[in-house]
Amino acid sequence: MNDNNIDKDQNIDLPDINEQNINIDLPEVKNKGVNETIININNESKINEIFFFGLLVSFFYVSWLIFEPFWEIIVFSIFIVIVSNPYHKKILSKMNNNETTSALLSTFIVFLFVLIPGFFFTFIIIAQMIDIFPLIVKFFSEKHEYNYYFAKIPTFLTDFYDKGKLYLDAAGVNTNVNILELIKNYIGKVAEFTIQQSQSILANIGSVLINLAFILLTIFFLFRDSDKYVSLIKSIVPMNEEDKSFLIKSSAQGVRAIFLGTIITAFVQGFLGFIAYFMADVKFSFFWGFATFLCSFFPLGGSAIIWLPITIYCFVVNGWLTGLIMLLWGALIITMSDNIIRPIVVGNNANIGTLPLVFSMMGGVPLFGFIGLFVAPVIVINAISILELYKKRISSQN
Numbered sequence: 001m002n003d004n005n006i007d008k009d010q011n012i013d014l015p016d017i018n019e020q021n022i023n024i025d026l027p028e029v030k031n032k033g034v035n036e037t038i039i040n041i042n043n044e045s046k047i048n049e050i051f052f053f054g055l056l057v058s059f060f061y062v063s064w065l066i067f068e069p070f071w072e073i074i075v076f077s078i079f080i081v082i083v084s085n086p087y088h089k090k091i092l093s094k095m096n097n098n099e100t101t102s103a104l105l106s107t108f109i110v111f112l113f114v115l116i117p118g119f120f121f122t123f124i125i126i127a128q129m130i131d132i133f134p135l136i137v138k139f140f141s142e143k144h145e146y147n148y149y150f151a152k153i154p155t156f157l158t159d160f161y162d163k164g165k166l167y168l169d170a171a172g173v174n175t176n177v178n179i180l181e182l183i184k185n186y187i188g189k190v191a192e193f194t195i196q197q198s199q200s201i202l203a204n205i206g207s208v209l210i211n212l213a214f215i216l217l218t219i220f221f222l223f224r225d226s227d228k229y230v231s232l233i234k235s236i237v238p239m240n241e242e243d244k245s246f247l248i249k250s251s252a253q254g255v256r257a258i259f260l261g262t263i264i265t266a267f268v269q270g271f272l273g274f275i276a277y278f279m280a281d282v283k284f285s286f287f288w289g290f291a292t293f294l295c296s297f298f299p300l301g302g303s304a305i306i307w308l309p310i311t312i313y314c315f316v317v318n319g320w321l322t323g324l325i326m327l328l329w330g331a332l333i334i335t336m337s338d339n340i341i342r343p344i345v346v347g348n349n350a351n352i353g354t355l356p357l358v359f360s361m362m363g364g365v366p367l368f369g370f371i372g373l374f375v376a377p378v379i380v381i382n383a384i385s386i387l388e389l390y391k392k393r394i395s396s397q398n
Contacts, residue, residue, distance in 0.1 A: 072369070072371050073211060073214050073215055077215055077218035077219045078255075079259050079374060080110060081219055081223060082252050082259075083255065085223075087106070088103075088106040099225075103224035106219075107216055107219050107220040107223060110216075110219055111216055115215065125286075125287060125290045128287040129287065132284045230248065234248070243389050247382065247385055250382070251382055251385075254352070254377070254378050254382070255374075257345070258377045258378060258381075261342045261345040262373065262374065264345050265338050265342050265345070266293050266294070266297055267293060268341055269293065269296040269303045269335075269337055270289050270303075271293075272334045273288065273289045273292035273293075273306065273330075273334055274292070276330070276333075276334070277289060277310060280318060280325075281318070282310060288310060291306045292306040296338075297370075302335070302338070303335060304335060307326070307329075307334055308330065311327045311330055314326045357377055357380075360377045364376025
């Protein structure tokens with residue numbers, strides 16, 4: 001028998017195996033591997049999210065650079081479509097829900113009753129601007145005319161001026177200021193700027209017509225595809241349906257209220273101003289009526305920026321009776337019409353108070369330009385609506 005063979009019955013001493021150690025070590029190794037896998041997956045997911053949002057921001061930024069030259073046209077077209085959308089819906093229902101035909105018809109109506117009159121009046125006003133501002137500069141440049149007109153000022157006004165000057169001098173306020181020279185320089189700069197801009201518009205009539213074509217094109221596609229755009233926005237915004245509908249509804253109501261309330265009020269004030277200027281035999285009364293319309297958009301001063309200097313002119317040139325009638329008409333009719341028309345048009349549709357409205361319009365013009373008069377209040381309305389949603393959530397949690 002070979003020495004290397006071992007008898008089956010012979011007992012072999014083996015080292016003791018601790019089963020408890022085996023049962024503990026194996027799960028630790030297994031859990032460690034699972035944790036490393038989870039960490040790797042999380043890191044990869046974070047990298048994917050960072051890359052995705054970086055790509056998203058980059059493409060949105062480049063898209064903004066592409067659309068930035070047309071943003072005013074787009075915003076103006078959106079406002080027109082939102083304001084006229086209820087009428088477009090009626091046309092759509094009568095056209096058997098034919099979206100393309102209804103959009104064409106609605107666009108043509110906007111073109112016929114809004115854009116064409118607007119451009120027509122604009123060119124008339126530009127032509128009058130070119131004629132009137134040299135006359136104004138000439139008026140303030142001829143000193144002998146001042147004395148002639150100042151001699152016609154009523155005595156009670158000159159007495160009031162002299163007493164006011166004495167009080168100001170006693171209070172240490174410098175009243176030795178050549179007001180006429182300041183007015184002349186100011187009007188000269190305004191006249192020069194206005195004439196340059198008017199001539200620029202007339203010279204670039206081609207670009208004006210191109211912008212008009214872009215506005216019409218944008219309005220048409222917004223009429224046709226507005227429901228799709230709204231659905232797209234709803235699908236992207238991570239909010240419940242009730243809150244999304246509330247924000248969209250409040251935004252649309254705010255746009256209609258601000259846009260219509262501002263434009264209708266300005267139109268009425270301009271028309272009332274034109275009637276007063278025409279009856280007082282003020283030259284270029286149509287131009288001054290249009291200027292009153294434009295100044296009515298400004299929250300501070302408003303239409304008084306135009307009718308008050310014309311009232312002073314009427315006191316000087318046409319006599320105190322005409323000046324007094326013009327003063328009463330401007331203060332009680334033109335200015336007060338804002339307090340009557342705007343509440344009727346706006347009503348409860350604009351979720352914004354008077355003070356926030358004034359500040360938003362004042363801050364919107366430096367930030368967005370003239371269109372900021374409409375954009376900034378709508379932004380503030382949306383901010384207030386979001387605060388209302390937050391208040392609602394807090395109340396429901398409590």
